[in-house]
Amino acid sequence: MGQPLLHFPILEGHEVAVTEWGAGRSATVVLWHGLARSSADFRDLAEALAPHYRVLAADQIGRGLSQWAQDPANDYSFESYGRIAVALCDHFGIGQMRWVGTSMGGALGVRMAGGPLRDRITHLVINDIAPELPAPAVERILAYVGNPPVFDTMAELEGWLRKAYLPYGHSSEAQWRHMARTSFRRRDDGRITAHYDPKIVQQFTGHPRDYDQWEDYERIGARTLLLRGADSDLLLPDPAKRMTETGPRATLVTVPACGHAPALNVPDQIGRVRDFLAS
Numbered sequence: 001m002g003q004p005l006l007h008f009p010i011l012e013g014h015e016v017a018v019t020e021w022g023a024g025r026s027a028t029v030v031l032w033h034g035l036a037r038s039s040a041d042f043r044d045l046a047e048a049l050a051p052h053y054r055v056l057a058a059d060q061i062g063r064g065l066s067q068w069a070q071d072p073a074n075d076y077s078f079e080s081y082g083r084i085a086v087a088l089c090d091h092f093g094i095g096q097m098r099w100v101g102t103s104m105g106g107a108l109g110v111r112m113a114g115g116p117l118r119d120r121i122t123h124l125v126i127n128d129i130a131p132e133l134p135a136p137a138v139e140r141i142l143a144y145v146g147n148p149p150v151f152d153t154m155a156e157l158e159g160w161l162r163k164a165y166l167p168y169g170h171s172s173e174a175q176w177r178h179m180a181r182t183s184f185r186r187r188d189d190g191r192i193t194a195h196y197d198p199k200i201v202q203q204f205t206g207h208p209r210d211y212d213q214w215e216d217y218e219r220i221g222a223r224t225l226l227l228r229g230a231d232s233d234l235l236l237p238d239p240a241k242r243m244t245e246t247g248p249r250a251t252l253v254t255v256p257a258c259g260h261a262p263a264l265n266v267p268d269q270i271g272r273v274r275d276f277l278a279s
Contacts, residue, residue: 167259
């Protein structure tokens, strides 16, 4: 298998880092990560899909290798993220696609599959998020995302990541190291912090209804798979059940030994996603 390609297109006025696996294949899968994460989280899933699909995974603006927002109050919002997603599809010449989104990326997928990309998304995987968010879980996430800690060493950062992302479920030692290597940036003083703009949390204060998405969900025409971590505090059982009964009537799979959100990095989870996308 060839090495993935890294692109830096200008999308909606921002330089966006996009990693591509399986270049040249006709069918496309778009992967979109969670709130404070990056496309690097999808490495294992992307490598498993690449023999069959062209796989594209973007770092949302303010994360990973992508440019930070020029106007955080407006740019960190689903309105902005949606325009970037459409621009990405147009830039790479994507007609129809399959979409896999974890947490924030799943919510963006709901918005796109129920709106601007409704006629282009054929399969939608929503990883551990509902069209409504429980306040305690949001408060938990914002408590660490909005004020990322600073470290002297990579070992300290990795230790923090292992605690913060313990709900992701099992990760091997190599996978934890991969997360650490792709989750840091150095500040001007040389110390290490997380690889995102802390202002990304402004989405929740400036656009408080962004995650109220039942109307979008009910417009989705794509085949839909819903993954829920068995111990998730973000996707609760009642909204998950409702998602199987309305709109696209998602197929619900509960992933054991995970909270928010399953990391899609072990054979069982990868296999479920791969089989669904091929259906």
